[in-house]
Amino acid sequence: MSDVSNAIESVLHEDRKFPPSPEFAAHAHISSEKQYQDMWQRAKDDPAGFWGELALSELEWFKPFDKALEGTMPENKWFTGGRINVSYNCLDRHLKTWRKNKAAIIWEGEPGDTRTLTYQQLHHEVCKFARVLDKLGIKAGDRVTLYMPMIPELAIAMLACARVGATHSIIFGGFSADAITDRNHDAQSKLIVTADGGWRRGKEITLKDKVDASLEGGKSPSVEKVVVVRRTGSDVDMVEGRDLWWHDLMDNADADREATPLDSEHPLFILYTSGSTGKPKGVLHTTAGYLLGVTMTSRWVFDLKDEDTYWCTADIGWVTGHSYIVYGPLSNGATTMMYEGAPNWPDYGRFWDMIERHKVNIFYTAPTAIRAFVKWGDEWPQQHDLSSLRLLGTVGEPINPEAWMWYHRTIGGERCPVVDTWWQTETGGILISSLAGVTDEKPGYAAWPLPGVQPVLLTADGKEIAENEVEGLLAIKFPWPSIIRTTYGDHGRCRQTYFSNYKGYYFTGDGARRDAEGRYRIIGRVDDVINVSGHRFGTAEIENAINESEWVVESAVVGFPHDIKGQGIYAYVIAEKHVDDPDKARADILATVTKVIGPIAKPDKIQFVSGLPKTRSGKIMRRILRKVAENELNSLGDTSTLLDPAVVDEIKAGRV
Ligand code: PRX
Numbered sequence: 240m241s242d243v244s245n246a247i248e249s250v251l252h253e254d255r256k257f258p259p260s261p262e263f264a265a266h267a268h269i270s271s272e273k274q275y276q277d278m279w280q281r282a283k284d285d286p287a288g289f290w291g292e293l294a295l296s297e298l299e300w301f302k303p304f305d306k307a308l309e310g311t312m313p314e315n316k317w318f319t320g321g322r323i324n325v326s327y328n329c330l331d332r333h334l335k336t337w338r339k340n341k342a343a344i345i346w347e348g349e350p351g352d353t354r355t356l357t358y359q360q361l362h363h364e365v366c367k368f369a370r371v372l373d374k375l376g377i378k379a380g381d382r383v384t385l386y387m388p389m390i391p392e393l394a395i396a397m398l399a400c401a402r403v404g405a406t407h408s409i410i411f412g413g414f415s416a417d418a419i420t421d422r423n424h425d426a427q428s429k430l431i432v433t434a435d436g437g438w439r440r441g442k443e444i445t446l447k448d449k450v451d452a453s454l455e456g457g458k459s460p461s462v463e464k465v466v467v468v469r470r471t472g473s474d475v476d477m478v479e480g481r482d483l484w485w486h487d488l489m490d491n492a493d494a495d496r497e498a499t500p501l502d503s504e505h506p507l508f509i510l511y512t513s514g515s516t517g518k519p520k521g522v523l524h525t526t527a528g529y530l531l532g533v534t535m536t537s538r539w540v541f542d543l544k545d546e547d548t549y550w551c552t553a554d555i556g557w558v559t560g561h562s563y564i565v566y567g568p569l570s571n572g573a574t575t576m577m578y579e580g581a582p583n584w585p586d587y588g589r590f591w592d593m594i595e596r597h598k599v600n601i602f603y604t605a606p607t608a609i610r611a612f613v614k615w616g617d618e619w620p621q622q623h624d625l626s627s628l629r630l631l632g633t634v635g636e637p638i639n640p641e642a643w644m645w646y647h648r649t650i651g652g653e654r655c656p657v658v659d660t661w662w663q664t665e666t667g668g669i670l671i672s673s674l675a676g677v678t679d680e681k682p683g684y685a686a687w688p689l690p691g692v693q694p695v696l697l698t699a700d701g702k703e704i705a706e707n708e709v710e711g712l713l714a715i716k717f718p719w720p721s722i723i724r725t726t727y728g729d730h731g732r733c734r735q736t737y738f739s740n741y742k743g744y745y746f747t748g749d750g751a752r753r754d755a756e757g758r759y760r761i762i763g764r765v766d767d768v769i770n771v772s773g774h775r776f777g778t779a780e781i782e783n784a785i786n787e788s789e790w791v792v793e794s795a796v797v798g799f800p801h802d803i804k805g806q807g808i809y810a811y812v813i814a815e816k817h818v819d820d821p822d823k824a825r826a827d828i829l830a831t832v833t834k835v836i837g838p839i840a841k842p843d844k845i846q847f848v849s850g851l852p853k854t855r856s857g858k859i860m861r862r863i864l865r866k867v868a869e870n871e872l873n874s875l876g877d878t879s880t881l882l883d884p885a886v887v888d889e890i891k892a893g894r895v
Pocket of ligand 1: 512558559633634635636637638659660661662663664665685747748749761762763764770773774775
């Protein structure tokens with residue numbers, strides 16, 4: 240059973256609080272505590288009324304819905320009977336206003352090339368690619384895989400899929416060919432859109448070759464065509480009859496594709512994410528509820544205004560990019576920035592230089608990036624004028640108060656509110672966050688549930704904890720519009736993973752603390768999920784990859800605190816035979832993980848052991864492995880139930 244003490248950091252004493260400035264509050268979308276509380280209470284008392292009204296006032300419908308909410312989690316349906324299109328709401332509706340010629344996307348490539356697409360221009364490109372999808376025989380409900388760098392064509396492809404009703408499945412460019420094969424197989428994708436490659440730290444990250452390898456030997460029979468964007472200009476093999484150039488297709492496409500009216504619950508996208516067991520699962524989000532969720536949370540949390548330039552530094556390969564680079568901001572008619580490359584190219588000042596040049600007003604990044612900025616030194620941001628910034632945000636992992644304070648002072652000039660936003664791939668949008676115009680901020684605390692969100696803390700046996708100043712398992716009591724609908728192709732797995740341990744709740748897998756006033760601090764995962772630089776990996780997933788190395792008999796993986804990444808990956812490995820050359824064995828293990836998952840899942844530390852601490856029933860006692868990895872050697876707890884307690888001494892002695 241889940242246990243909050245599994246989470247990596249549980250004690251934090253933090254009393255500093257930073258109230259919103261009166262100037263900020265005066266102009267914020269939600270500008271008083273009373274307004275927030277009234278909204279929250281209304282949403283709790285009458286969820287269908289609250290969300291139903293917003294759905295009508297904030298989205299455009301082809302046919303209004305009959306009922307705002309039907310059923311209970313996870314079979315809840317939102318806005319039933321309605322017909323709507325996400326692409327229409329992100330584009331066409333703005334063309335009827337002055338926003339037609341407003342910048343929708345400001346893009347910057349790593350080499351320094353830039354491109355700005357107004358709403359009108361973006362609409363034009365999206366319509367053309369929607370026509371291309373039609374021509375390639377893609378119909379509403381078909382799956383399309385996008386394995387692309389951070390270039391405008393990725394957003395165009397997403398919106399074109401949404402326009403025709405194709406369900407996109409984006410695969411982060413750091414995943415391997417094997418990972419693409421698995422995901423394509425699971426989603427039964429008909430089409431892959433990719434590029435020759437993209438730029439990162441001055442080098443080309445090739446993509447098309449990985450797509451080729453993922454399809455080799457007929458491994459993905461569902462895939463009929465591959466569309467390739469020319470980004471880097473490097474040589475790629477184009478397979479006759481299968482591979483097509485994006486620019487050839489677009490040159491011949493008309494730009495008059497109407498958005499298809501789709502059912503509110505039509506599948507918008509699948510995004511694979513890791514859990515504690517098995518292979519990554521395809522989290523499915525649908526059309527109207529997801530769109531309303533990201534539209535409202537973008538506005539409430541980032542306080543998006545028409546004159547803002549908003550920049551979320553995530554990669555669109557992860558959910559943050561889906562919700563808060565593309566769908567949320569564009570639905571609001573905002574100007575969203577997109578950057579292709581690394582924060583330290585050509586030097587450590589790249590982000591600050593971009594903020595200065597583009598006059599960015601709202602900046603949203605991850606704690607792991609902030610910790611890297613701290614390490615790189617204040618001189619980099621200090622060389623730039625960051626006075627355009629008015630709001631800062633973080634996401635993806637717990638932020639340590641030192642990093643929070645640095646962000647607040649050095650980047651925010653002590654003037655910008657910092658919103659710590661907690662959410663997950665499965666939640667679709669932000670659920671817990673401070674609100675910049677309303678609440679004070681307390682470093683390390685995501686703080687308050689947004690309207691429509693009812694968080695609770697549970698004990699390990701599923702009882703709600705009423706008191707404050709406690710830790711517990713974070714669960715959500717009532718559905719919200721952008722909640723996960725299913726795990727693609729396996730609804731039982733969705734029920735089992737999120738809705739079965741604690742009946743009547745959505746279980747997050749996180750442990751949290753509630754302070755005396757009711758603010759939430761997310762402590763970390765209580766399951767076997769590791770959060771590396773804000774990216775989720777299941778320990779079982781990494782172990783399975785390691786075990787594919789010819790050197791390995793068995794392995795066990797745990798997280799350990801890492802200065803920059805938040806958590807690093809520590810692997811205990813039982814080798815096939817005596818390892819004469821540990822470097823060679825390590826290199827092979829790293830290469831194997833790179834092949835099976837991708838370089839992002841490579842263990843930071845590998846320790847060869849002769850055995851693992853197992854109970855008599857054969858279960859690995861991960862608590863002990865975690866303690867050793869964390870260098871907490873004197874608090875290993877009871878080891879008397881182990882089959883072979885002596886193995887613990889060996890593991891302690893061999894710690895790397
Ligand atoms: O453990 C929580 C952590 O990231 C997990 C979700 O990961 P993913 O689905 O990849 O989505 C990441 C971006 C939304 C959560 O279960 N997490 C996310 N945001 C925070 C966080 N932990 C602490 N504070 C946050 N603000």
